[in-house]
Amino acid sequence: MSATPTAVAVTQPTAQPSALVVTGVFARPGQRVNAAQPLVEYDARPVFALPGSFPMYRDLTVGEEGKDVVQLQRALHATGRTTGPDPSGMFGAGTAAAVRHMYAAMGYAPPLATPAEAVSAGTAGSRKAEPEADVTLPSSExxxxxxxxxxxxxxxxxxxxxxxxxxxxxxxxxxTLTGFLDPSERGLVTAGAKADILAEATGAHATGAVASVGALVTPDTGKDNGASDNSAAAARPDGAYVPVRVEGSGSWDRRFADQDVRITLTAAATSRAVTAVPEAAITAGADARSTVTVVTTSVGQRTVPVTTGVSADGLVQVTPARGYSLRAGERVVVGT
Incomplete structure (x- = not known):
């Protein structure tokens, strides 16, 4: 949701038009903000947020009716301000008083709307009635x-x-944090996997866990194939990927806002040191047993039946079968 001021509200009926110039910036990316809190200021007028989902498509002032007035009244109630005897959806004196109070609490004069001048009936010498200014809520603010x-x-x-x-x-x-996983590694990552997050540009670091793993997203459609967890809109890779949503172990550091980050996932871990060989060193025989071929001399080899364990970074944990051994530093045959 964005705010784009297009006009400057007046606080005096005789005020002159002003230019649209930023005169204050009070918020920063990543900050959490509440209702009726000045965030940016232009021409000495505030831009602030209120709770509601109905679009603010017009300025609201005394006499207006509609769903947008209902939303305004509910927002005022949420900030602890009553709208007096005004019916729901009717911008009356009670709603106007609440708007005035809201602006006063923010430190600004309430914006005014000047109705069209009324001409009294009578002689040619009669005077026009003086316009009476009503408080308004500008859509630009x-x-x-x-x-x-x-x-x-x-x-x-x-x-x-x-x-x-x-x-x-x-x-x-x-x-929210969404990572882009290579489809070939989809089977290694499940919900709950530990995550380490680093924003290299700002130095922000955090730990967390995988909250969900989405379905494959292909570049031709830009949409996931049946999954709903595909909310990241920026920095998507050109090729196919699997979206992974990561939740932090606490509140996110504000320095993560709008940053590309590196996510390191721990798919599996061992409680002690293990023996590992390259994935390409594992051979599956006709009997479905896994083996590793060890180079014993320049021309000699021996085959070692193994049980495989966790894998990461192209390496696989292996445990020799009973009666066989593998020692750290031994050379194994890769890709035969």
Whole structure:
């Protein structure tokens, strides 16, 4: 959810139009923000979030009715402000008072809407009635987020910048981490596998575990083949991959926000030192037994029946059958 100011609200009926210029930045990527908290400021006006999922498609002021007014009233109630006797969906004096109070708590004057001037009937010398300003909630100042607190995804502006697009982007909930697994290693990774996460650009480090493993995603469609766990939208590899969602052991460090990270997964581990050989050194015979061929001399070899164990980085744990031995440093035949 992004906020892109397109107009500047007035706080005095006689105020002159202003330019769209960033005058304050109070949030940073990865930060968790709450309702009615100034995040960015343009032309000395705040941009803030409120809870709700209905799009803010218009400015709201006294006399307006609709689902967006219902959402505003619920958001005001969620921040502890009542809307008085106003019926649900009707922006009346009670809702206006709550909006005024919300702006005052943020340290800003409430924005005003000036209704069209009314002309009184009478003689040619009669005067126009003075317009009466009503409080309003401008669509340029608020972004509705389905749930709060929300997470700041990006703040692509600095003080002094002209507003030409989004000034802040928010996402609900905490950061999520999705890794891209080579399909050939799909069988090695299961939910619960330990994960080590490093953002090399920022130095942020964390530990966690695999929360879920999705189905194969192919580059021709960009979609997974039947899985729903494919929420990562950036930095996808060009080839096929399996999405792996990783959860941290605690709250994510803010330095992980918008970073590409290296995820190291532990598919299996041994409790002690083991003997291992290259995967290509394992031979399966007609009797389905696994063997390793050891080079004994320049021309001699011996075959050792083995039981295989965990594998990682191209190596496989092997345990010699009873009556056979394998010693560290012995050479084995690879790829016969």
């Amino acid at each position: 608020v972004v509705f987020v389905p749930s709060l607190p929300a997470r700041v995804v990006s703040v692509p502006v600095h003080v002094g910048d002209a507003v030409k697009g989004p000034v802040i982007t928010l996402a609900r909930g905490d950061m």
